Amino acid sequence: MTAISLRNLDxxxxxxxxxxxxxLDIAEGESVAxxxxxxxxxxxxxxxxxxxxxxWTGAIAVEGVPRSHRIDRRCARQCQLVFQDPYASLHPRKTxxxxxSEPLAIHGIPDDGRxxxxxxxxxxxxxxxxFRFPHQLSGGQRQRVAIARALMPEPRILLLDEPxxxxxxxxxxxxxxxxxxxxxxxxxxxLMVTHNLPVVSFLCDRLxxxxxxxxVEIAEVARFKTGALASPYAxxxxxxxxxxxx
Amino acid sequence: MTAPLLDIExxxxxxxxxxGPVDVxxxxxxxxxRERLGxxxxxxxxxxxxxxxxLRLVRPPGRVTADRLxxxxxxxxxxxxxRMRLIRGARISMVMQDPKFSLNPVMTIGAxxxxxxxxxxxxxxxxxxxxVVAMLEAVRIDDPDRVAALYPHEVSGGMGQRVMIAMMxxxxPDVLIADEPxxxxxxxxxxxxxxxxxxxxxxxxxxxILISHDLNMVASYCERILVxxxxxxxxxxxxxxxxxxxxxxxRGLLAAMPHIDETRDELPVLDRRAWTTP
Numbered sequence: 001m002t003a004i005s006l007r008n009l010d011x012x013x014x015x016x017x018x019x020x021x022x023x024l025d026i027a028e029g030e031s032v033a034x035x036x037x038x039x040x041x042x043x044x045x046x047x048x049x050x051x052x053x054x055x056w057t058g059a060i061a062v063e064g065v066p067r068s069h070r071i072d073r074r075c076a077r078q079c080q081l082v083f084q085d086p087y088a089s090l091h092p093r094k095t096x097x098x099x100x101s102e103p104l105a106i107h108g109i110p111d112d113g114r115x116x117x118x119x120x121x122x123x124x125x126x127x128x129x130x131f132r133f134p135h136q137l138s139g140g141q142r143q144r145v146a147i148a149r150a151l152m153p154e155p156r157i158l159l160l161d162e163p164x165x166x167x168x169x170x171x172x173x174x175x176x177x178x179x180x181x182x183x184x185x186x187x188x189x190x191l192m193v194t195h196n197l198p199v200v201s202f203l204c205d206r207l208x209x210x211x212x213x214x215x216v217e218i219a220e221v222a223r224f225k226t227g228a229l230a231s232p233y234a235x236x237x238x239x240x241x242x243x244x245x246x
Numbered sequence: 247m248t249a250p251l252l253d254i255e256x257x258x259x260x261x262x263x264x265x266g267p268v269d270v271x272x273x274x275x276x277x278x279x280r281e282r283l284g285x286x287x288x289x290x291x292x293x294x295x296x297x298x299x300x301l302r303l304v305r306p307p308g309r310v311t312a313d314r315l316x317x318x319x320x321x322x323x324x325x326x327x328x329r330m331r332l333i334r335g336a337r338i339s340m341v342m343q344d345p346k347f348s349l350n351p352v353m354t355i356g357a358x359x360x361x362x363x364x365x366x367x368x369x370x371x372x373x374x375x376x377x378v379v380a381m382l383e384a385v386r387i388d389d390p391d392r393v394a395a396l397y398p399h400e401v402s403g404g405m406g407q408r409v410m411i412a413m414m415x416x417x418x419p420d421v422l423i424a425d426e427p428x429x430x431x432x433x434x435x436x437x438x439x440x441x442x443x444x445x446x447x448x449x450x451x452x453x454x455i456l457i458s459h460d461l462n463m464v465a466s467y468c469e470r471i472l473v474x475x476x477x478x479x480x481x482x483x484x485x486x487x488x489x490x491x492x493x494x495x496x497r498g499l500l501a502a503m504p505h506i507d508e509t510r511d512e513l514p515v516l517d518r519r520a521w522t523t524p
Contacts, residue, residue: 038432139289168288168459173502173513180512195432198504202513225507240437241506 001064003028003157003189004049004079009058011041011048018044020213022058028156031183031190033200033221035237036210042193046159049191050081063156077107080150084162086142090134096120096145097130103152115152122185123148123178140171147178151186160192164199176202197241201225209234250277251421251453252300255314259295259477262307270295272477278421282447282454284464284485286499287474293457296474297423300455301340302330318420336366339414340423341443344430345406349398355382355409356394362413381412385442404435408442415446421453429458440467461488461499473499 004026011019019041026032034042047053049060051071060067067075080103083089090099100116109115117127123144134142143163150158163179164172180203183190194200200207200221207224209217209231217231229235259271271292276283287293299310302322315322317338325333342348350358359378363369369377382390385408398406407427414422424443428436444467447454458464464471465485473481473496481493491497498516 037435169461169499170288170502170516173504174515176504177512177515198506198508201506201508202504202510238506 001028002026002061003030003063004191005059005061005064006045006049007059007061009045009048009056009060011044011053012055013044013053014055018213019048019056022213022215024208024215024218026189026191028063028189029183029187030206031192031204033204033207034191034193034210035195035197035200035207037195040210041213042210043161046081046161046191046193049075049079049159051076073107077153078155079157079159080153080155081159081161082143082146082150082163085166086134086139086146087166089146090142090149092134095131095133096125096137096148099145099149100152103149107153109153119148119151122151122182124174138171139167140174143167143171143175144178147175147182151182155188157189157191160190160194162194162196163192165194165196172199179203197237209237249319250279251318252276252278253314253316254300254312257296257299257312257315258310259292259299259304260309260311270477271299274474274477274479276472276479276482278453278455280451280453281470282444282456282468284456284458284468284471285474286458286461286464286471288459290476291474292477293474294425297340297425297455297457300423301334301338303334303340332366335362335414335419336417337419338421338423339417339419340425341407341410341414341427343426345398345403345410346430348410349406351398353397354394355396355398355401359394359409359413359416362416366417377416381416382409384415384446385409385412386438387412402435403431404439407431407435407439411439411443411446415450418450419452421455422447423455423457425457426459427456428463429460436463443467461496461503 002025006022006024009019009022010017022045034045036042044053048056054069062075062079097116100119104111104115116130120127120130125141125144125148129137129141137145164175167175176199182188192204204221206218206220208215211233217229217234219229227238229238255275257271257274258269260267260269274296285293285296295304298304304310312323317333356378359381360374363374363377378394379390382393387393387405387408427443428439431439456464456468465488468485471483471485471488472479473493475495481491481496483491491500501514502516504513
């Protein structure tokens with residue numbers, strides 16, 4: 001079954017069309033990367049799926065059910081977003097417990113407080129951190145909280161917007177391992193936006209290369225690792241990544 | 247080699263906290279000639295504080311001490327604020343991380359670059375304009391006359407960073423400190439900005455300190471690398487010998503990075519107990 005199906009998707013900001021005729025199917029359990037430079041429209045695709053960019057035409061279906069242009073609670077529950085910068089995405093005056101409990105309240109999920117505990121354990125956060133504020137946590141711990149928050153309503157799909165680019169290399173490795181383990185344990189589907197090709201190579205099965213709002217190539221990561229890409233732009237990206245010794 | 251531009255011995259930066267003073271830089275020593283030196287470390291390793299300490303930009307209550315902090319024979323710690331201003335910018339300058347926060351939003355780009363010259367020299371208006379335009383051209387900005395009249399919000403991040411480099415290089419300093427000059431930029435633009443810095447440094451025979459958390463980037467743009475951990479240099483090596491690094495921290499950092507042809511199922515995570523002495 002397809003987890004996310006995007007058909008002839010055009011996305012607009014005001015009168016400007018930022019994504020052109022995008023078609024992409026992501027199978028359940030698959031991990032797909034959207035790659036491209038800034039301004040290529042890759043984050044906008046995630047925004048349209050989650051309902052943060054509402055001005056689009058075409059079709060978006062999550063788990064086989066088409067999403068409307070309005071707030072779609074069913075879609076939100078199945079499809080959660082993790083943002084790039086954990087220093088900006090967590091409310092500074094809410095504790096970890098508040099941040100993790102809020103999705104339950106929004107979706108009306110009854111809970112006795114156990115779920116916060118089990119989710120914290122699943123992302124490797126010590127239970128003692130439950131009533132801390134974000135400023136009392138390190139960058140890696142904050143990103144774990146952001147991932148835990150996304151996992152609270154038990155989604156089937158995680159949308160990841162540059163989940164490690166604000167982190168140190170050593171912390172990045174921990175978060176990447178965590179994402180890989182969560183996907184294996186919970187059978188999650190990932191759609192990840194990144195410009196870091198080595199991360200794609202580690203975490204993804206397929207990648208879609210975007211340029212100026214269009215997908216120029218979709219390739220298996222196995223083929224990508226050998227550098228065997230068809231479009232000139234994708235080859236250029238690969239060469240830039242390889243020359244930096246990544 | 248002639249006498250080094252920068253000669254630093256036992257540099258310490260200390261901040262008072264509620265639980266007593268904390269050393270963020272602990273006894274750092276190095277010398278910099280007309281070469282490219284990279285300082286690498288995680289956030290909190292003290293690499294940025296080192297750059298700031300050299301320029302005497304650590305604000306109270308932070309305290310900088312050193313057995314020796316010499317630049318071109320001048321004892322930087324003995325200079326009063328007025329004399330320090332004559333060195334800062336003119337002889338040692340610094341490119342900051344994010345052009346969005348470091349450029350003045352209410353001055354045009356041309357005026358800001360001109361200000362950098364006028365702070366240190368007396369120049370005629372005609373000469374000033376031609377120097378600003380020539381400098382913008384040197385950092386590969388097409389149509390420099392148009393760009394000089396723009397405000398910072400009207401240019402992209404990559405162009406903003408090139409403007410900042412132009413501003414820092416126009417007084418013709420001897421040493422450039424670049425603190426994470428590209429981490430706010432896109433992959434494709436990063437290389438371009440680094441190439442410009444590299445070209446300017448090499449052609450003018452300056453000294454460069456490139457501060458970054460990206461080992462690979464530093465290795466490809468510098469000759470020598472210092473790896474910092476918790477305020478200390480744990481490893482010093484030639485950039486081309488990075489693969490033979492000895493210290494477990496450096497090796498850990500190298501191993502933790504995924505490769506473009508990654509085959510490992512799990513990335514090794516740093517075990518900090520391996521080298522921290524109790």
